[in-house]
Amino acid sequence: MTEQTLFPAPTVDPETEEFWNATREGILLVRHCKSCESAHYYPRTICPHCGSDDTYFEQASGKGTIYSYSVMRRAKIPYALAYVTLEGTDISMMTNIIDCNLDDLSVGQAVQLKFSKTVDSEFQVPTFTPV
Amino acid sequence: MSINGKAYIAGAFEHPTRKAIDKSLAQLHAECAKGALEDAGLTKDDVDGYFCAGDAPGLGPLSLADYMGLNLRHVDSTETGGSSYLIHVAHAAEAIALGKCKVALITLAGRPRAEGMATGTAPRNYGANAPDVPFEFPFSPVVANMYAMCAMRHMHEFGTTSEQLAWIKVAASHHAQHNERAMLRDVVTVEDVVNSPMISDPLHRLDCCVISDGGGALVVVAPEIAKTLNRPLVKIKGAGEAPKHQMGGRIDLTYSGAAVTGPIAFAEAGVKPADIKYASIYDSFTITVLMQLEDLGFCAKGDGGKFVADGNLISGVGKLPFNTDGGGLCNNHPSNRGGMTKVIEAVRQLRGEAHPAVQVPNCDLAVAQGTGGSLGTRHGSATLILERE
Numbered sequence: 001m002t003e004q005t006l007f008p009a010p011t012v013d014p015e016t017e018e019f020w021n022a023t024r025e026g027i028l029l030v031r032h033c034k035s036c037e038s039a040h041y042y043p044r045t046i047c048p049h050c051g052s053d054d055t056y057f058e059q060a061s062g063k064g065t066i067y068s069y070s071v072m073r074r075a076k077i078p079y080a081l082a083y084v085t086l087e088g089t090d091i092s093m094m095t096n097i098i099d100c101n102l103d104d105l106s107v108g109q110a111v112q113l114k115f116s117k118t119v120d121s122e123f124q125v126p127t128f129t130p131v
Numbered sequence: 132m133s134i135n136g137k138a139y140i141a142g143a144f145e146h147p148t149r150k151a152i153d154k155s156l157a158q159l160h161a162e163c164a165k166g167a168l169e170d171a172g173l174t175k176d177d178v179d180g181y182f183c184a185g186d187a188p189g190l191g192p193l194s195l196a197d198y199m200g201l202n203l204r205h206v207d208s209t210e211t212g213g214s215s216y217l218i219h220v221a222h223a224a225e226a227i228a229l230g231k232c233k234v235a236l237i238t239l240a241g242r243p244r245a246e247g248m249a250t251g252t253a254p255r256n257y258g259a260n261a262p263d264v265p266f267e268f269p270f271s272p273v274v275a276n277m278y279a280m281c282a283m284r285h286m287h288e289f290g291t292t293s294e295q296l297a298w299i300k301v302a303a304s305h306h307a308q309h310n311e312r313a314m315l316r317d318v319v320t321v322e323d324v325v326n327s328p329m330i331s332d333p334l335h336r337l338d339c340c341v342i343s344d345g346g347g348a349l350v351v352v353a354p355e356i357a358k359t360l361n362r363p364l365v366k367i368k369g370a371g372e373a374p375k376h377q378m379g380g381r382i383d384l385t386y387s388g389a390a391v392t393g394p395i396a397f398a399e400a401g402v403k404p405a406d407i408k409y410a411s412i413y414d415s416f417t418i419t420v421l422m423q424l425e426d427l428g429f430c431a432k433g434d435g436g437k438f439v440a441d442g443n444l445i446s447g448v449g450k451l452p453f454n455t456d457g458g459g460l461c462n463n464h465p466s467n468r469g470g471m472t473k474v475i476e477a478v479r480q481l482r483g484e485a486h487p488a489v490q491v492p493n494c495d496l497a498v499a500q501g502t503g504g505s506l507g508t509r510h511g512s513a514t515l516i517l518e519r520e
Contacts, residue, residue: 010265020265041380042266048379068287068384070279072271072331074252081276081331083382091380094508096270107287118269125269 009121018057019043023124026115029057030086039089062113063087064128071102078102084111084128099129133369133399138224138235139357140365140517142171142350143478145456149314149463151242151344156188157198159240159346164199167348172360173234178350180205180232182223184215186241186346186466195238205232211374211511212503213413213468215239216349218513220474221370223351233353240346241466250342250467251275252330263377267508274415275339277507279331282418284384286333288433291421293333295436297324299417300337300460302444307457309488314341315461324417338417340459340469347471349478363482368496369400369516376509385433387419388512389426389500397428400516402496404428409480409491410451411473411499414458420444423500424451427514446489455480455489470501474515481519495519 012020022029031043035052046053069082080097082105097105098116110131115124144166151159160183168174181203187195192206207222209215216239223235243250251274256264285291301321307313324337357364371392397403404427412420412427421435429451430438443449456462456476459469477497479485485494497517504510 007269010269012265013260015262016265039380042263044262044379067382068280068284070276070283070331070333072252072273072276072279073329074275074331075271079271081270081272081280083280083384085382089380092382093380094267094270094272107283127270 006119007116007125009118010123010125012123015045016043020123023115023126024122026124028060028062028113028126030060030089031055032058039091041091041093060113061087064111066097066105066107066109066111067092068107069097069105071105080105082128093126096127097129098127132228134221134224134228135368135399135401136354136366137228138351138367139354140220140349140367140478141352141357141360141362142167142173143475144170145347145472145475146240146345146465147312148345149312149343150244152245156240156242157195159242160187160195160238161199163238163240163346163348164236167236167350171350171352171362173350175199175201177234178236179203180223180226180235182207182219182235182237184208184239185210186239186468211513213415214470214501214503214511214513215468216471217474217499217501217515218372218511220349220351220367220515221372221513224367224370227351227353233356235351237349237351238346239348239466239468239471241468242344243467244342244344248342251339263508272508274505275334276331277505278416278418279334281384281422281506282333285418285422288385289436291436293325293335294321295440296338296417296421297321298439298441299414299420299444300324302442303414303454303458303460305445306455306489307461309486310457310462313457313462314343315457334416334418340415340464341461342467343463343465345463345465347465347475349471349474364520365478365481366518366520367515368518369396369398371395371514372512374509374511384507387422387426387502387506388510389423389514392512392514393427396514396516402516406496407451407498408494409455409477409497410453411477411497412453413469413473413500413502414454414460415469415502417460419502419506420453422506423502427498427500446491452489452491455485468503470503470513473499473501477517481517
């Protein structure tokens with residue numbers, strides 16, 4: 001993934017526009033629920049845990065650990081797909097681990113948010129790199 | 132109300148093709164339908180209920196009822212990927228129990244090979260309106276690496292090894308050697324599997340299923356019709372269906388939806404995993420089998436590696452013969468949807484019509500387990516318990 005230059009641009013809709021706008025500033029927003037006081041991912045207006053619509057965005061610390069990963073070898077440029085558990089939450093998000101030695105990754109490894117640019121768009125996608 | 136004993140599988144047919152360059156998709160569906168109806172001793176004019184899923188062309192049941200000239204009073208196009216067809220069997224039994232139809236036809240067909248589809252290694256975009264797509268598609272999740280993440284986590288939590296996973300392929304290959312239509316008929320060893328090229332860590336090429344064209348069909352009928360047909364009676368005894376997903380980000384890759392659907396199906400059937408003589412287990416990858424076996428209760432969670440090792444899934448050798456046609460791992464995986472063929476081989480076993488080299492003696496109780504979609508994100512699980520009467 002070190003060699004990968006640009007990611008496909010995300011499709012932005014009214015529900016997630018705020019999330020994607022924040023990525024332009026290098027900010028990762030996570031949706032929280034006031035009613036059940038929990039976080040969820042990907043962001044929804046209505047909390048998937050409790051059904052409340054009293055939800056809001058909060059900036060994530062950007063720290064996390066690898067819940068699981070796999071290095072896809074059958075690609076022009078091998079890359080690491082991963083789920084990263086976000087610090088201070090019980091939620092994990094799909095992402096890529098970039099700027100790393102692909103043979104040196106492990107479950108439980110500490111990683112740090114590092115946004116990646118997308119094709120023909122100002123939006124960035126939240127990727128991670130080993131600490 | 133239960134579907135236990137309310138309907139029977141009277142017809143089953145697996146299309147012989149594995150590469151269908153010379154056939155249309157609708158044609159494959161119709162050939163499968165014809166094969167299953169002939170197997171049952173029925174004709175298309177007997178069919179009053181029709182079931183198909185996302186592999187059907189056009190407007191699904193509308194297009195294919197039109198194409199095949201079916202006169203229907205009940206349709207169902209439940210779509211849960213490769214597990215759809217097991218759910219269709221259960222829904223057919225429900226419809227028959229409610230008097231909505233008496234002869235239900237279920238078809239599956241596809242030609243990913245003829246169309247040159249990179250089934251497991253190219254990203255699939257399920258459409259801009261799918262809410263998960265913007266948060267996943269940019270990272271190139273493909274079928275292989277999503278299942279691989281499940282295997283990686285299973286290894287981390289339970290110490291499962293590549294050698295243990297390999298035993299699943301070894302067992303499938305032992306069965307496939309007897310199936311002249313199987314795509315991979317060579318018996319392989321654990322070493323062959325772990326030494327095959329890495330596709331997506333920790334899954335090797337031989338941990339993956341084949342890519343094939345083809346299809347299959349089933350005919351589910353009311354008891355009074357089943358008893359007039361000159362076929363062994365295969366009774367639908369229990370069924371469970373449920374999606375499993377990311378739970379709002381509380382990701383747990385260690386279990387599949389079978390943890391929900393297995394207990395439901397076993398309870399409805401009134402039997403236990405220990406009673407099962409034969410198991411058809413969806414086998415897109417070796418890890419898929421291992422997790423579903425645990426979740427169905429054939430062993431404790433985390434013990435799947437030990438359970439599948441040393442030939443325990445090989446017919447005539449181990450305690451739980453599985454996928455005796457060679458399964459998706461060796462035989463075929465039509466339309467990238469292996470649920471249909473799981474039911475078909477279970478029916479063969481219950482009828483005593485499996486290949487003699489793999490036929491389970493006195494096979495009177497079987498489970499068929501399907502998973503559709505992706506084990507790594509969201510999938511539909513379906514469990515069927517079938518009994519020879």
